[in-house]
Amino acid sequence: MLVELPSRRIAGLSVRTKNADEMDFRAARIPGLWHRFYADGIAAKIENRADPHVTYGVYTSYASDVNGEYTLLVGAEGSGGEGLTVVDVPAQWYRAFQSRGQMPQAVIQGWQQVWEHFGPGDEQRAYTTDLELYDDRDPQLVKLYIAVR
Numbered sequence: 001m002l003v004e005l006p007s008r009r010i011a012g013l014s015v016r017t018k019n020a021d022e023m024d025f026r027a028a029r030i031p032g033l034w035h036r037f038y039a040d041g042i043a044a045k046i047e048n049r050a051d052p053h054v055t056y057g058v059y060t061s062y063a064s065d066v067n068g069e070y071t072l073l074v075g076a077e078g079s080g081g082e083g084l085t086v087v088d089v090p091a092q093w094y095r096a097f098q099s100r101g102q103m104p105q106a107v108i109q110g111w112q113q114v115w116e117h118f119g120p121g122d123e124q125r126a127y128t129t130d131l132e133l134y135d136d137r138d139p140q141l142v143k144l145y146i147a148v149r
Helices: 030-039 106-118
Strands: 001-005 010-019 054-060 071-079 085-089 090-102 131-134 141-147
Touching: 010 030, 010 054, 030 071, 054 085, 071 085, 085 106, 085 131, 090 131, 106 141
Parallel strands: none
Antiparallel strands: 001 090, 010 071, 010 085, 054 071, 054 131, 090 141, 131 141
């Protein structure tokens, strides 16, 4: 489904990585980022948090495409906070996906859907800002929003 999402400000912790590194558990940075977000109680440090139930994974600052480096920010919609990184997500069009199951397998399956959808064809990823949305009221569901051109 194609959806237009409004702009939002997400604050949290970030890391620079690339998919090739994330396939090697010794080099992977994403699991540690999620662990730090929860273990250090980062959600409570986000000022003016819009929804206490929603957490985002924000993929931004792409160097090129699926093979290049990108920044992942784990956080929530809010105005910022001491020591936190802030990303302003612009209003844009997204292709929406969702996956249900045990985490992190559901997330992996969601991204597999994305990679299969954006093979050769008419619709192209924008590689601007992509979102994973988690709502603790439905902990086995992840929604993915992939920016399109």
